[in-house]
Amino acid sequence: MNVVVCVKQIPDPAAPPSLDPATNTLNRSGKLILDDSDAYGVEMALQLVDAAGGGEVTLVSMAPNGEVSGLRTALAMGAAKAILVSDDVLVGSDALGTAKVLAAAIRRAAPDLVLAATESTDGYTGTTPVQVAELLGFPSVTFAKKVEVSGSTVKVQRQTEAGFDEVESPLPAVVTVTAGVVEPRYPSFKGIMAAKSKPVETLTVADLGIDPSEVGATGARQAITSVTAAEARQSGEIVVDEGDAHERIIQFLEQLKVL
Amino acid sequence: MDFTVSEEMTALLETVRRFIAAELAPLEHEVEERGVLAPEVARTIFEKSRALGLYAMNVPGRFGGGGLSAVETVMVEEQFGHTTDILVRRAFGNVYEVLFAADAAQTERWLLPCVRGERTASIAITEPDAGSDAAGITTRAERVAPGWRINGAKHFISDAAFSDFFVVSAVTDPPKRSRGISLFLVDKAAPGVTIGRDQPMMGLRGTSHHELFFDGVEVGDEHLLGEEGTGYAQVLATLGRVRLAQVGARSVGKASHVLDLMTRHAAARRQFGQAIGEFQMVQQLLADSVIDVNAARLLVLRAAWELDAGRDARDWIAMVKVHASEALGRVVDRAVQVFGGMGYCKDLSIERYYRDARVARIYDGASEIHRMVVARDALRSGAALFDSMGSGGWAPEPHAATARGGGR
Numbered sequence: 001m002n003v004v005v006c007v008k009q010i011p012d013p014a015a016p017p018s019l020d021p022a023t024n025t026l027n028r029s030g031k032l033i034l035d036d037s038d039a040y041g042v043e044m045a046l047q048l049v050d051a052a053g054g055g056e057v058t059l060v061s062m063a064p065n066g067e068v069s070g071l072r073t074a075l076a077m078g079a080a081k082a083i084l085v086s087d088d089v090l091v092g093s094d095a096l097g098t099a100k101v102l103a104a105a106i107r108r109a110a111p112d113l114v115l116a117a118t119e120s121t122d123g124y125t126g127t128t129p130v131q132v133a134e135l136l137g138f139p140s141v142t143f144a145k146k147v148e149v150s151g152s153t154v155k156v157q158r159q160t161e162a163g164f165d166e167v168e169s170p171l172p173a174v175v176t177v178t179a180g181v182v183e184p185r186y187p188s189f190k191g192i193m194a195a196k197s198k199p200v201e202t203l204t205v206a207d208l209g210i211d212p213s214e215v216g217a218t219g220a221r222q223a224i225t226s227v228t229a230a231e232a233r234q235s236g237e238i239v240v241d242e243g244d245a246h247e248r249i250i251q252f253l254e255q256l257k258v259l
Numbered sequence: 260m261d262f263t264v265s266e267e268m269t270a271l272l273e274t275v276r277r278f279i280a281a282e283l284a285p286l287e288h289e290v291e292e293r294g295v296l297a298p299e300v301a302r303t304i305f306e307k308s309r310a311l312g313l314y315a316m317n318v319p320g321r322f323g324g325g326g327l328s329a330v331e332t333v334m335v336e337e338q339f340g341h342t343t344d345i346l347v348r349r350a351f352g353n354v355y356e357v358l359f360a361a362d363a364a365q366t367e368r369w370l371l372p373c374v375r376g377e378r379t380a381s382i383a384i385t386e387p388d389a390g391s392d393a394a395g396i397t398t399r400a401e402r403v404a405p406g407w408r409i410n411g412a413k414h415f416i417s418d419a420a421f422s423d424f425f426v427v428s429a430v431t432d433p434p435k436r437s438r439g440i441s442l443f444l445v446d447k448a449a450p451g452v453t454i455g456r457d458q459p460m461m462g463l464r465g466t467s468h469h470e471l472f473f474d475g476v477e478v479g480d481e482h483l484l485g486e487e488g489t490g491y492a493q494v495l496a497t498l499g500r501v502r503l504a505q506v507g508a509r510s511v512g513k514a515s516h517v518l519d520l521m522t523r524h525a526a527a528r529r530q531f532g533q534a535i536g537e538f539q540m541v542q543q544l545l546a547d548s549v550i551d552v553n554a555a556r557l558l559v560l561r562a563a564w565e566l567d568a569g570r571d572a573r574d575w576i577a578m579v580k581v582h583a584s585e586a587l588g589r590v591v592d593r594a595v596q597v598f599g600g601m602g603y604c605k606d607l608s609i610e611r612y613y614r615d616a617r618v619a620r621i622y623d624g625a626s627e628i629h630r631m632v633v634a635r636d637a638l639r640s641g642a643a644l645f646d647s648m649g650s651g652g653w654a655p656e657p658h659a660a661t662a663r664g665g666g667r
Binding site for chain 1: 266267269270271273274277278310311312313316325
C-alpha cells in the first residue's frame with residue numbers, strides 16, 4: 001500500500017515569529033522544520049505500510065527556497081521519498097492555492113491513501129486537506145484518532161466532542177489525523193544517515209501543469225486584512241488551602257456556571 | 260571557518276535531545292532520591308536507545324558503533340550534559356577508546372560485547388596514593404609463566420558495581436617507572452578480585468564509585484591490552500578523548516542547561532515590581548555565564564577538530580579540561596545566586612547541578628595538572644603553539660631575550 005503524507009515545513013515555533021508587514025503573512029525566509037503535527041501522519045503512514053506488508057510512504061510538501069530540512073526529518077523517520085513543490089510564484093498562496101498544488105503533486109504519486117494533520121501549527125486554517133480531497137475527487141475523513149486499512153476500505157475512529165464516530169470509506173481517500181492517533185517515533189541513527197540519500201523530487205508550478213495565475217498572491221481569494229496581537233492572558237487566582245479550599249473551588253465553579 | 264551544522268547532525272542532535280527529555284529526564288528525580296537506578300529501568304532505557312542506534316555512537320563503524328567523528332561526538336556529548344551521569348552511561352553507553360587497542364581475539368571477547376551493550380567495562384587506574392599522578396601506581400603485575408599475577412588496590416572506580424570487567428593499570432617493570440606500566444583486561448568474576456565498599460560522593464548520585472582489590476589475580480598473556488610497558492602511553496593517548504567528551508563537552512551541556520534555567524527564571528521572577536533580569540547585577544551574572552558557556556563550547560570544538568585532523572590535541576584538551584570544568588563551576592554558582600533560596604532547595608535541579616559540577620575540576624586530571632601541561636608546552640614551544648598561524652612570522656622583540664621582570 002502506498003501512502004502519501006502531506007507535510008508542512010514551518011518556521012521553528014520555538015523562535016520568535018515575524019510577520020511580513022506588507023502581506024500580514026508569516027515570514028518563512030529562514031530555516032524551516034517539520035511541523036510537529038505532521039509527525040503523527042508520518043508515523044501513522046509508516047505503521048499502515050508495515051501492517052500492509054508492503055508499499056511505501058511518500059511525502060508531499062510545498063515550501064519556499066527549495067527547503068528540505070523538515071522533509072529530511074520525516075525521511076529519517078522512515079518515509080521512502082518526497083515530492084517538494086517550490087516556486088517563487090507560490091508566494092502569497094492561500095489555502096485553496098496550496099491545495100491545488102498539493103493535489104497535483106499527490107496525483108503523481110498515485111497513492112492508496114493520503115494522510116494529513118488536522119491543521120498546521122503556523123496557519124491553523126484546517127481547510128487544506130479537505131480541499132485537496134475535493135480536488136482529487138477522493139472522499140475525506142477528518143479528525144481520525146484511529147486508522148485501519150482493510151482491503152480497499154479505510155476504517156476510522158473520528159474524534160467528536162462527545163466521543164468518536166466509526167467511519168468507513170473506500171480507498172483512495174484523504175484522512176486527517178489528530179495528535180492522539182499514534183506516538184511518533186524518534187528518527188533513528190540509521191534513519192538519519194539514510195535520509196540524506198533518499199530521493200526528493202523538486203518541482204515547479206509549471207512541472208505540475210498548473211496555471212501560475214491560479215496560485216500564489218495572484219490566484220489567492222483570501223487576504224489577511226489586518227493582524228492584532230492577542231490579548232495577554234490574565235493571571236489566575238491561586239487558592240491557598242486553609243481547610244476550606246474545596247468550598248472556595250466549588251464556589252468558583254458555580255460562579256462560572258459549570259456546576 | 261564554517262560553523263554550519265549538517266542536516267544529519269542536526270537531526271541526530273534533535274533525536275538525542277528528544278530522547279533525553281522524554282525518556283531520561285523524568286527519571287532524574289527518583290535516581291537522585293534513591294541513589295540508584297533500578298536495573299529494570301536501566302534495561303528499558305538501554306533497549307530503547309539501542310533500537311534507535313544511539314548506543315556507543317563514539318565507537319568506529321568497523322566495531323559496530325556509530326562511527327561519529329570527534330567533532331560529532333562532542334556535539335552529542337554536549338547534549339548528554341543535559342541529564343545525569345548514570346542515565347547517560349546506561350542509555351548511551353560508555354565504551355572507552357582504550358579498548359580499541361585490543362587485538363583480534365580481544366576485540367571479539369572484550370570490545371564487541373561492550374559495543375553491543377552486553378557487557379560494561381570500567382577503567383581502573385586511580386589508587387589511594389595515585390590520582391593525577393597516574394604513573395605513581397603501586398598495583399603490581401608479576402610475570403608468572405605463562406601469564407601474570409596481579410596484586411594491589413584501586414579506588415574511586417566509577418560504575419565498578421555494574422561493570423563486568425576492568426581495564427587495570429599495573430606496574431610490570433618497576434625500574435622503568437611510567438614505561439613499566441601495562442594494562443590488563445580483568446574479569447570481575449576472576450578469582451582474587453574483590454569489589455570493596457561504594458565510596459559515597461557529594462554528587463553523581465546513582466553512579467557507584469568503588470574500591471577494588473586484586474589479591475593474586477592470575478591472568479594469561481591474552482589479557483594484556485597492547486604491548487607490555489605501553490599502558491601509561493595508551494592511557495595518555497586515549498583518555499584525552501574521554502576527558503574532552505565526558506568532562507569538556509558534558510560540562511558545556513550542563514552549564515548550558517543551567518544557563519537556560521537561570522535565564523528563564525531571571526525573566527519571569529519579579530521582585531520590587533520588575534523582572535530580576537532587569538537588574539544590572541543579575542544581568543552581569545547572565546552575561547558572564549553566556550560568555551563562559553560559549554567560550555568553553557568553542558574550545559571543545561577546536562580540540563575535537565584537532566583530533567579529527569589527526570593531530571596531537573593534548574594541549575587543547577588540557578585547555579578544555581580547565582576551562583570547561585571551571586566555567587561550569589562558575590555558571591552553576593551564579594545560577595544558585597539567581598534562583599536565591601530556590602537554587603539552594605532540593606525541589607529544583609539547580610543544587611544537584613551545583614554538587615555534580617564540583618568534581619569536574621578534579622577527576623580526569625585536576626585543573627592544576629592541566630594548567631601545568633599547558634604552561635610547560637607554552638614555555639617549550641612559545642604561546643604561538645596555540646595559534647592557527649603558528650609563529651606567524653613575527654620576529655621576537657629585540658630585547659625579549661634579555662628582558663628581566665620588574666625594571667626597564
